[in-house]
Amino acid sequence: MTTLSKSIISFFIVFVIISKGYAQNNADPGxxxxxxxxxxxxxxxxxxxxxxxxxxNQTIVKNSLRVSISVGSNxxxxxxxxxxxxxxxxxxxxxxxANTIKLTNTGGGFDSFDFGDIILIVRGNAVSEPNLxxxxxxxxxxxxxxxxxxxxxxxxxxxxxxxxxxNDISKTSLAVIxxxxxxxxxxxxPADVILEYKDYNSNINFGVAVTDECCDIxxxxxxxxxAGSCGxxxxxxxxxxxxxxxxxxxxxxxxxxxxxTTVPVFxxxxxxxxxxxxxxxxxxxxxxxxxxxxxISWSVTxxxxxxxGSLFNPFGxxxxxxxxxxxxxxxxxxxxTEFTVSLNNDCAVCDNADNVIISxxxxxxxxxHNEYFTVEGIEGCGFTVEVEIFNRWGAKIYESKDYQNNWNxxxxxxxxxxxxxxxxxxxxxxxxxxxxxxxxxxxxxxxGI
Numbered sequence: 001m002t003t004l005s006k007s008i009i010s011f012f013i014v015f016v017i018i019s020k021g022y023a024q025n026n027a028d029p030g031x032x033x034x035x036x037x038x039x040x041x042x043x044x045x046x047x048x049x050x051x052x053x054x055x056x057n058q059t060i061v062k063n064s065l066r067v068s069i070s071v072g073s074n075x076x077x078x079x080x081x082x083x084x085x086x087x088x089x090x091x092x093x094x095x096x097x098a099n100t101i102k103l104t105n106t107g108g109g110f111d112s113f114d115f116g117d118i119i120l121i122v123r124g125n126a127v128s129e130p131n132l133x134x135x136x137x138x139x140x141x142x143x144x145x146x147x148x149x150x151x152x153x154x155x156x157x158x159x160x161x162x163x164x165x166x167n168d169i170s171k172t173s174l175a176v177i178x179x180x181x182x183x184x185x186x187x188x189x190p191a192d193v194i195l196e197y198k199d200y201n202s203n204i205n206f207g208v209a210v211t212d213e214c215c216d217i218x219x220x221x222x223x224x225x226x227a228g229s230c231g232x233x234x235x236x237x238x239x240x241x242x243x244x245x246x247x248x249x250x251x252x253x254x255x256x257x258x259x260x261t262t263v264p265v266f267x268x269x270x271x272x273x274x275x276x277x278x279x280x281x282x283x284x285x286x287x288x289x290x291x292x293x294x295x296i297s298w299s300v301t302x303x304x305x306x307x308x309g310s311l312f313n314p315f316g317x318x319x320x321x322x323x324x325x326x327x328x329x330x331x332x333x334x335x336x337t338e339f340t341v342s343l344n345n346d347c348a349v350c351d352n353a354d355n356v357i358i359s360x361x362x363x364x365x366x367x368x369h370n371e372y373f374t375v376e377g378i379e380g381c382g383f384t385v386e387v388e389i390f391n392r393w394g395a396k397i398y399e400s401k402d403y404q405n406n407w408n409x410x411x412x413x414x415x416x417x418x419x420x421x422x423x424x425x426x427x428x429x430x431x432x433x434x435x436x437x438x439x440x441x442x443x444x445x446x447x448g449i
Contacts, residue, residue: 028056029065030115030168031137039175040124042246046174047081048122052088052137053105053115061109061146062087064157066138070100071122072131074176077101078121085116097125104140124176127245131176136169178246187242187250268326268339275343278315278382283307283324286339301325301338314343315382316435350381353438358431363448364408373445374405375431384434389427397422409447424449 031052040046052067054060067088071077076097080090087107094100103118110116122133143154238254269286283298298310303322305312312324322341328334345351355377363370375385389398389407397411410420424447431441 026056027054027058027060029053029060029137029139030055031067031135031170033069033133033135033170033172035122035133035172035174038130038173039177040122041179042124042127042176045078045121045123048077048120048133048172050118050120050135050170051115052118052135054110055113055115057112059109059111060105061144062105062107063144063146064109064140065105066091066140067103067118067135068100069103069118069120069133069135071098071133072128072174073098074124074126074128074131075133075174076123076125078123081119081121084119087116088118109146122174124174127176127178129175130173133172133174134169135171136167138167182246182248184248184250185242185244187240187252264335266335266337268337270340270342272342272344272346273314275314275317275319275345278313280308280311280313281341282310283312283326283339283341284310287326287337297327297329299325299327312341314341317343319343319345350378350383351437353441356431356433356438356441358429358441358443359445361446361448362408365448371408372405373407373429375403376405378433378436381436383436386432386434388430390429391422391427392425397427409449421449422447 029052031050033048033050036047036049048069048071050067050069052065069077074097077093077099079093080088080101080103085107087105087110088103089106091102091104093102101120105116139157142157144157145151145154147155147157240252240254242250271286273281298307300307301323303317303320305317305322307324312322320343322343324339324341326337326339328337357374357376359370359373359375361370362373364372373387373389375387378385384401385403387398387400387403387407388396390396398407400407409422411422426444427447428444429442433441
């Protein structure tokens with residue numbers, strides 16, 4: 001087939017496919033948007049009108065166009081109004097301020113210079129200067145069966161018109177304002193009260209009930225202390241201020257009488273100790289002046305512990321925080337200081353069973369190797385070791401309540417044929433580490449004589 005023949009056939013096919021007036025070489029999608037009114041009171045609605053359709057002299061079929069409209073951060077598109085042109089249907093709508101709606105013409109096409117108004121409801125969410133609103137219209141880049149009747153491969157929507165892949169854009173704006181008739185925010189403060197002031201350096205806070213008819217309200221407070229000292233009552237003049245984004249302000253003064261009828265409580269320094277440290281820690285070393293005027297001034301506030309005057313022994317206690325209180329009743333201004341002692345197990349390996357090493361063989365032959373049955377790895381932990389040794393028939397041949405790594409094969413009695421030394425063989429042990437976190441250790445070892 002000649003090149004001329006191919007061209008003639010191709011022209012015929014194209015002509016058949018785009019018959020019935022669908023060769024819209026002059027179709028032109030376009031959009032124009034306008035916000036009315038251009039300024040709305042916060043929380044109220046306005047109408048966004050988008051005139052979208054065909055601004056050319058040929059036809060655009062349905063399912064061909066897509067419109068996108070986005071509002072600024074001060075507003076939110078709520079949805080399509082009932083009076084909107086029914087040819088436009090919603091594809092999706094995002095949530096919240098600065099959201100976007102997308103629509104398409106599933107309800108019908110557009111003839112020459114034919115367009116349909118998209119009517120959207122827009123709410124003002126935040127007071128601001130005018131924010132930009134933008135809208136655009138494009139061809140949907142997809143095959144559209146409306147462009148031919150029964151053809152195997154429908155042409156793309158963008159084959160319509162002389163503005164292939166066109167993106168017509170329009171812009172408008174919206175300002176959100178406060179209602180000039182909005183009442184100032186109401187502010188409710190507590191009644192005048194008399195308080196016990198426990199900490200001379202702290203602030204006293206109150207709950208505040210607030211009602212709001214307009215906008216978000218910010219509550220602030222300012223305290224002015226009158227002259228006062230330890231042992232005296234004094235007065236706080238507290239000024240509450242409520243303001244909203246509309247610029248409305250409400251103030252209220254509150255007079256508070258403060259009495260220091262209780263002793264102020266201060267927080268002292270924190271220190272760390274280990275539960276394997278078996279010694280008396282002097283709590284008075286935590287005081288700033290390193291002195292203590294009265295031993296009974298110390299007490300345990302939190303934790304299952306005991307103290308002897310100012311001395312505290314952490315050995316064997318549970319891990320965690322313990323609070324000790326020092327009461328200073330001899331100064332001009334009595335006070336209480338709380339000190340936290342945090343107990344940990346970081347000081348030694350005394351809580352790890354893997355560190356306990358027990359003999360696997362005992363050979364008391366004088367070569368200075370494996371001469372004694374030993375329990376090692378917990379030196380310095382302050383534990384007491386109890387040992388029981390049994391032969392293979394279950395008879396106990398040795399026992400010690402305070403073992404010192406000094407058994408080398410002798411029995412604790414002469415029950416074995418009058419001999420005080422056992423024969424070579426395999427023996428079994430039970431080792432208990434008193435006052436530790438370990439379970440008893442059970443195993444066997446070989447004794448060579």
